[in-house]
Amino acid sequence: MEKYIQPFVDVCESVFREFIGTELVAERPHFADKNDPHDWDVSAVIGLTGEARGAVVISMKKQLALKLTGVLTGAEHPELDDEVVDAIGEIINIIAGNAKRGLEESFRLVISLPTIVRGKGHAILWPNDQARIIRIPFKIFDTETFCLSVAIEASAGA
Amino acid sequence: MKTVLVVDDSRIMRNIVKNTFASMNIPCQFIEAGNGKEALARLDEQEVHLVLLDWNMPELSGLDFLKTVRAKDKYKELPVIMVTSEAARYNVIEALKNGATDYIIKPVNEKSFREKLSKITI
Amino acid sequence: MNVMTSGKPLDSNTEGYMDTLVRYMLLNSLIFMGGSFLFFFGFENFVQHEMAKGIADIAMGMMAFFAFFVLRSPAPFIVSGLMTVIPFGTLCAFFLESGGAQGSGVLWSYSFPMMAIFLLGMRAGLFLSFILFVYLGLAVFIPGFTARTYPLAFAYRAISVYTLVLAFTVVYEQTRITKDKWVAKLTRALKAERDEIATMKDNLKTGLFLMNRDFLIQPLYSKALEDVLSETDLQGKSFLDLLSSSLQQKEHETLIDYFTMVFNRSFDAQMLEDINPLHQLTYFSVSSGDEKKLRCSFAPIDREDGNVYILGTVEDVTLEVALQKQLSEEEGKRQEEMRALFEVIHVEPRVLNDFIEDTEYEFDRINSILKDSERSSQNVMIEIYQSVHAIKSNSVILGLNSFATKLHALEDEIKDFRERHDISFQEILHVTVELEKLMKIKDGFKDLIGKIMSFNMGENRMQEEHVLVQTLERVIDKAGADLGKKAKLVVKGINPRAMEYGPRRAIKEVLMQLVRNAMVHGIESPESRAANGKDASGIIRLSIELISDKIVIQLTDDGRGLDFTAIREKAEEMNLITDPKQFEDRNSLLQVLFMPGFSTAKVADMHAGRGIGLNLVRERVKELKGSIKLQSEEGKGTIFRIFIPADVHAAQGVETA
Numbered sequence: 001m002e003k004y005i006q007p008f009v010d011v012c013e014s015v016f017r018e019f020i021g022t023e024l025v026a027e028r029p030h031f032a033d034k035n036d037p038h039d040w041d042v043s044a045v046i047g048l049t050g051e052a053r054g055a056v057v058i059s060m061k062k063q064l065a066l067k068l069t070g071v072l073t074g075a076e077h078p079e080l081d082d083e084v085v086d087a088i089g090e091i092i093n094i095i096a097g098n099a100k101r102g103l104e105e106s107f108r109l110v111i112s113l114p115t116i117v118r119g120k121g122h123a124i125l126w127p128n129d130q131a132r133i134i135r136i137p138f139k140i141f142d143t144e145t146f147c148l149s150v151a152i153e154a155s156a157g158a
Numbered sequence: 159m160k161t162v163l164v165v166d167d168s169r170i171m172r173n174i175v176k177n178t179f180a181s182m183n184i185p186c187q188f189i190e191a192g193n194g195k196e197a198l199a200r201l202d203e204q205e206v207h208l209v210l211l212d213w214n215m216p217e218l219s220g221l222d223f224l225k226t227v228r229a230k231d232k233y234k235e236l237p238v239i240m241v242t243s244e245a246a247r248y249n250v251i252e253a254l255k256n257g258a259t260d261y262i263i264k265p266v267n268e269k270s271f272r273e274k275l276s277k278i279t280i
Numbered sequence: 281m282n283v284m285t286s287g288k289p290l291d292s293n294t295e296g297y298m299d300t301l302v303r304y305m306l307l308n309s310l311i312f313m314g315g316s317f318l319f320f321f322g323f324e325n326f327v328q329h330e331m332a333k334g335i336a337d338i339a340m341g342m343m344a345f346f347a348f349f350v351l352r353s354p355a356p357f358i359v360s361g362l363m364t365v366i367p368f369g370t371l372c373a374f375f376l377e378s379g380g381a382q383g384s385g386v387l388w389s390y391s392f393p394m395m396a397i398f399l400l401g402m403r404a405g406l407f408l409s410f411i412l413f414v415y416l417g418l419a420v421f422i423p424g425f426t427a428r429t430y431p432l433a434f435a436y437r438a439i440s441v442y443t444l445v446l447a448f449t450v451v452y453e454q455t456r457i458t459k460d461k462w463v464a465k466l467t468r469a470l471k472a473e474r475d476e477i478a479t480m481k482d483n484l485k486t487g488l489f490l491m492n493r494d495f496l497i498q499p500l501y502s503k504a505l506e507d508v509l510s511e512t513d514l515q516g517k518s519f520l521d522l523l524s525s526s527l528q529q530k531e532h533e534t535l536i537d538y539f540t541m542v543f544n545r546s547f548d549a550q551m552l553e554d555i556n557p558l559h560q561l562t563y564f565s566v567s568s569g570d571e572k573k574l575r576c577s578f579a580p581i582d583r584e585d586g587n588v589y590i591l592g593t594v595e596d597v598t599l600e601v602a603l604q605k606q607l608s609e610e611e612g613k614r615q616e617e618m619r620a621l622f623e624v625i626h627v628e629p630r631v632l633n634d635f636i637e638d639t640e641y642e643f644d645r646i647n648s649i650l651k652d653s654e655r656s657s658q659n660v661m662i663e664i665y666q667s668v669h670a671i672k673s674n675s676v677i678l679g680l681n682s683f684a685t686k687l688h689a690l691e692d693e694i695k696d697f698r699e700r701h702d703i704s705f706q707e708i709l710h711v712t713v714e715l716e717k718l719m720k721i722k723d724g725f726k727d728l729i730g731k732i733m734s735f736n737m738g739e740n741r742m743q744e745e746h747v748l749v750q751t752l753e754r755v756i757d758k759a760g761a762d763l764g765k766k767a768k769l770v771v772k773g774i775n776p777r778a779m780e781y782g783p784r785r786a787i788k789e790v791l792m793q794l795v796r797n798a799m800v801h802g803i804e805s806p807e808s809r810a811a812n813g814k815d816a817s818g819i820i821r822l823s824i825e826l827i828s829d830k831i832v833i834q835l836t837d838d839g840r841g842l843d844f845t846a847i848r849e850k851a852e853e854m855n856l857i858t859d860p861k862q863f864e865d866r867n868s869l870l871q872v873l874f875m876p877g878f879s880t881a882k883v884a885d886m887h888a889g890r891g892i893g894l895n896l897v898r899e900r901v902k903e904l905k906g907s908i909k910l911q912s913e914e915g916k917g918t919i920f921r922i923f924i925p926a927d928v929h930a931a932q933g934v935e936t937a
Contacts, residue, residue, distance in 0.1 A: 002713040006706065026705045028660065029712040030650035031643075031719070132719060134712055248534055250555050254547070255537045261555075 001134075001152050004048070004103065008056050008148060009136065011099045016140065019094060020071055025139040032135045034126055034151070041065065041080060043124055044092035046099075047112035053128050054152030056099075058092060064144040080118060089116050126151055160186040161205060165197040165223070166212035166241070171264075175210055175241065178266050184275075194218025198226060201233065208278075209238040211258070213249055221249075221256060228257035237278045241266065284308050299460060300357075307351060307364060307399050314368050315344035336374075340367040361399050368395060369408055376419045379428030386430075386438055389416055393446040397453050405453075409446055416442055487594035492587065493543060495520045508574065508596050510565035519592065525564040531557065542578050543588050553577060560601070573601040620682035620721075624728055627678045631754075632729055634747055635674055638785055639722050642667040646715065657708060661697040664711065666896065668694065670789065671718075677755045677792065683721060690714050745774045748788055749822075752795050756820065759799035767803050767818035767837075769795075778826040781926040786900045787824070787833065793897050794835050794920050795820060802839030802918055812915065814838065826926060833922040842912040847872060870910055874898040 013024050040059035047055050060068075062080050069077050069087040077084050092114045100111040117124060126133075128151060136148045162179065166172045169192075176188050189204070191197035193215045200206070209227075213220040220240065227233045240253040240261040250261045260274045284305045318341030325334030347363035372392050375385030392412050397405030419426045420435035430438065481488065487505030490498040497505075499515045506512050509522060520532065527535065534557055542552055553559075558576035565571075575597045581589045624632065649655060649663045672687035694711060697703055753769050760766055779787070803809075803818035810816055821836040851872045874894045901908055906924035 001716070002710055005709060005713070009705070009709070027653065028650050028657070029709050031647045031712075031716065130720070132716060134716060136709070248531070248557065251534050251537050251541070251557060254541065254555065260551070 001052075001150070004052060004107070004109070004152050005056075005134070005136075005150050007102045008095075008099050008150070011095050011102070012058075012138065012148060015091065015095050015098060019091065020068065022071075022141060027137040027139060027145075029134050029136045032133045032149070034124075034131050034133055037121065039120070040122075040147075041120060042085070042088060042116065042118040043122065044088065044114045044116050045124060046092070046096045046114045047127055048103075048109055048152060049112070049127075049155075050109040051107055051155055052109060052152050053155050054150070055127055056152075057124055057149040058095070058146060059124075059149065060088075060144075060146035064140065064146055067141065067144065085116050085118060089114065092116070128153055160184075160207040162186050162188050163191065163197060163200055163206045163209045164188055165191045165194070165209060165215070165220070167192050167215045168212075171212065171241075175266060178268055178271060179210075182268055182271060182275075194220065194223035194226075197223055201227070201236075206236065209236060211238055211240050213240060213242050213246060213253070221252065224253065224256050224258060239274055239278075303357065303361075303399060304351070306395075307357075307361060308348065310368065310395060310399070311344050311348045311351075311364050314364065314371070315341045315348075317341075318344060318367070318371065340370065343367050358400065358404070362404070365396050365399055365405075365408060368392065369412055372412060373415055376416060377426045377428075379426065383428060383430070383434075385428070386416070386420070389442060390445050393442070393449045397449050402450070402453055402457070406450065409449075413439075413442060413446065485595075487592075489514070489519075489592050489594075490581065491519050491539075491590045491592055494518070495539065498589070505594060508572075508594050509563075510568045510570040510572075522566060523561075523563070525566050525569075526561060539578070539590065542580050542590055545580055549579065552579075560597070572596050573598040616682065620680075621728075623680050623682055624725055627680070628750070629729055630747055631678065631750060632725065634751070634788075635678055635680075636722060636726055636729065638674060638788075639671050641785060642671050643715070643719055643722070650712070656701075657703040658698065658701055660708075661694055661700075661703065661711075664715075665691065665694045665698055666899075670896065673792065673796070677751065677758055679754075679758070683718075686718060686721070690718065745776060745779055748774070748779070748784075748791070751788065752791060752822070755792055755795045756799060759796055763799065763805075765799060765803050765805055765818065766816055767799060767820055770819055770821045772821055772823035772834075774822070774824045775826045778824045778831045778926070781826070782824075782831045782924060783904055783927075786904055787831075787924070790897050790900050790922060791822070791833065791835065793894070797894065798835070798837040798839060798918070801843070802837040802841070804840050808840075829926050831924045831926050833920075833924070835920045835922075836917060838917040841914045841916055841918055842870075842873075842910075844914075873910075874908075 009026055013026070016022055016024050038059070039061070041062040042065050043057050043059040045055050045057050065080060065084055065088055066077050068091065069075075069084045072087050072090070073083070096111055096114050103109045103111060130151055130153055133149045133151045136150070137145050138148065139145055164172050164175050166175065172190050176190075179186070179188075186207075189200050189206070191200050195217045197209070197211075198218070201209075211220050211223065215223075218226075224238060224240075227236065227238065237259045238257070240250065240258045241264060242249055242253075242261060243264045247263070250258075253261060259278055262270050262274055318337045322334045322337030322341060325331070325337060344364055344367055347360040350363060351357070351360040369392055372388040375388040377385075379385045389412060393405070393409040395405075396408045399405065400408065417439055420430045420438045421432075423429045481500070482503040484502045484504050487502055487508040489501035489505050492498065495518050497514045497517050497519055501514060505514060511517075511522060514522075520535065523532070523535070538555065538557055541547060547555075556577060558574070558578075561574045561576060563572050563574045573596070575595045576592060578590045578592050581591045583589055627635070646664050646667050649660055652660075655663075668687055668691050672684050672691060675681075675684035675687060690711070693714070697707065697711075749769065749771055756767050756769055798820055803820075804812070804814075806816035809818065819838050821834075823832075823834045825832045825834075874897070898908065901922055901924065904924045906922060909921040909923075911919040911921075
């Protein structure tokens with residue numbers, strides 16, 4: 001699984017560095033249960049199929065989403081409106097796109113277009129049964145955090 | 159009654175070979191040697207009809223034993239079967255080149271012994 | 281040559297090539313000779329003032345030479361053929377007419393049938409010859425027809441010989457035509473056969489070739505050979521040289537020996553194939569560096585030139601080999617899975633359940649440590665290591681060797697991290713991922729338990745104490761089997777309320793560790809015990825009591841007691857004691873026993889030796905706000921006493937899966 005995760009981590013770091021102009025600090029990974037309650041405000045789900053099945057989810061709170069949108073559009077947004085969602089979507093698209101290149105070449109994987117979910121306590125649909133997620137928190141802008149959650153398992157017969 | 163000379167530095171191996179051979183119910187007697195030098199000595203002492211020869215031995219190796227034996231006229235026709243492990247398969251060609259009559263791969267079993275023996279006459 | 285063939289480009293592959301060539305050469309020779317003669321006779325006539333004859337001769341001569349040029353033109357052969365033969369025929373008739381010297385003019389006619397038929401073909405030639413035949417007949421039989429009169433006898437002979445010449449010429453020509461047809465048919469058949477063989481050879485997927493005694497590849501080899509060897513222009517190349525990137529020196533020599541055996545037919549075909557060193561070869565092309573797996577086989581062939589060649593076949597089996605490897609890997613994995621499953625099934629479900637709970641507890645502990653951002657990565661690794669070790673020990677005891685091996689592997693990886701300050705994100709991620717895999721396996725156990733439990737619904741619930749005792753007995757048995765020692769667990773008494781009020785898990789952990797230590801370091805081998813007048817089987821006594829508000833656990837063994845010398849040595853070696861006075865003080869040495877990393881065992885293995893055994897015990901007891909007392913007598917045994925405050929309110933129920 002590691003071989004799939006590391007590229008995502010690397011891509012997140014490079015994308016944020018190049019497009020947002022900020023450094024990420026990857027913190028210690030730990031485990032979480034899919035059914036655990038969370039208090040993220042918006043999540044982007046990138047599905048993976050092929051020789052492995054699962055998803056990579058990037059979640060953050062409203063505050064960070066607004067801040068990122070501010071950096072990208074230059075305008076202030078008071079609420080998590082459609083434009084904010086679009087902006088976040090953009091960033092995630094770039095991340096997915098870059099990760100796609102590396103992963104699809106090296107492995108028999110297909111990466112889907114990200115879907116954005118929002119709202120407090122929003123439900124994230126994971127495409128496989130395993131309950132456990134590996135969560136990697138990232139520190140950004142010194143005080144904010146977002147997290148990369150991964151649940152991937154090798155496909156049967158892969 | 160034919161005499162079979164079993165040459166191997168491992169007593170266990172010698173026993174295994176003897177037992178396998180014996181299970182074929184061919185009437186013969188066995189003499190043993192733990193290395194090439196001893197084997198040569200045994201050959202001179204009595205008439206031997208077949209030699210089962212291990213490859214890696216101290217004092218005188220299987221290969222050297224073979225060369226020495228084939229150099230002597232009276233042993234030119236003596237059947238010598240080389241006993242070797244799968245890993246040392248590449249030695250077989252060298253053995254055959256130097257006069258081994260045939261070879262057999264460990265673990266030895268009755269079937270492969272029979273096959274090899276059927277090709278030579280003791 | 282060009283002159284003789286009139287510069288005609290003749291394709292040597294067409295049928296009748298020879299035929300046409302000969303004709304041209306014949307005609308050209310006739311032109312030169314005949315023409316020259318005619319010119320000569322013409323001049324002779326001029327000299328003799330026979331002007332008319334002279335002119336006629338010259339004219340014909342010129343016609344002949346004219347024919348020469350016509351022959352070189354695109355005009356059909358027959359044209360110049362006629363242009364030459366007819367004058368020649370006329371020449372013959374002329375000689376017949378004039379009689380020639382001594383009547384020798386007749387002789388010219390005998391050359392005509394051959395010329396006519398060879399040059400103009402059967403029909404035209406025969407026709408013209410017939411005309412001359414008639415003219416001859418007239419000339420010799422009818423007096424006065426020509427200037428000369430021939431006696432009758434001469435006439436008969438003249439006409440007979442002509443007929444003879446004509447007949448033979450016809451027969452010869454016909455035979456030749458038939459023969460040519462037959463040869464052409466044969467050639468066609470041979471060509472067809474050759475084409476068929478070439479088609480087969482070039483469409484073979486296998487490389488096929490002949491090799492001579494010098495190991496040189498012969499010209500006719502299958503096209504596939506070039507593909508398989510990734511080389512071109514193989515004719516005349518040494519097969520051995522082509523393998524130079526693929527074989528070591530020794531292998532190269534062995535191969536030469538092998539080929540020699542094949543050439544000499546030293547052994548039967550079966551044997552030769554058995555010892556074939558190229559039965560499977562990892563091949564590197566000398567020119568392109570392509571890597572493939574090849575299968576080669578060789579057989580001796582005798583050829584018509586009396587020499588022995590080797591017929592070699594080379595096949596590309598790269599895919600086959602890869603598939604085989606994949607299959608055996610999968611097979612290996614499946615067997616491994618089966619083995620793991622068997623191991624799990626052999627554990628009593630209750631005990632397994634217990635194990636799962638403990639393992640989950642450890643994983644939760646690990647997770648909270650991971651989440652704790654206050655801790656340094658190094659500290660995290662130390663803690664994770666402990667938990668992994670604990671789970672591993674339990675697995676070993678239950679005989680879950682497959683699981684234990686994986687844990688041991690992770691332990692090995694983490695071991696080094698404990699010393700480092702600079703652990704990278706990647707390394708932590710790796711450990712996390714590996715932990716996840718282990719958790720998955722644990723989940724698998726849980727599923728299995730679920731399935732089994734639903735079968736065992738009616739069974740009496742085993743009580744806590746029994747689970748504990750059984751677990752400890754297993755520890756003793758396993759350690760005993762591995763170390764060649766014997767010991768028995770004697771339970772002096774376990775107060776069930778002590779178990780209820782006490783932290784079951786911690787107690788179990790501590791006891792397991794102590795029991796294992798007792799087996800490894802305390803109880804001696806049966807021989808040693810006998811030598812000291814003890815029973816061959818050692819005794820480990822356990823009691824768990826509730827005394828006022830404390831849980832008192834006592835574990836005694838009748839082994840050799842603590843080896844203070846070894847402890848002292850090791851402490852020295854590991855620099856665990858700085859104050860030399862403390863070397864003599866037993867109490868200080870006892871303290872040392874409980875330090876992390878301390879172990880008198882030489883090599884870490886599944887049972888003991890990583891040195892955290894007693895440290896773990898101390899940690900756990902400390903966590904529970906308890907204390908340890910230790911007594912030892914050399915040769916007699918060791919007593920561990922552990923005091924843990926009982927928490928009456930924290931009575932714990934037995935959890936079911």
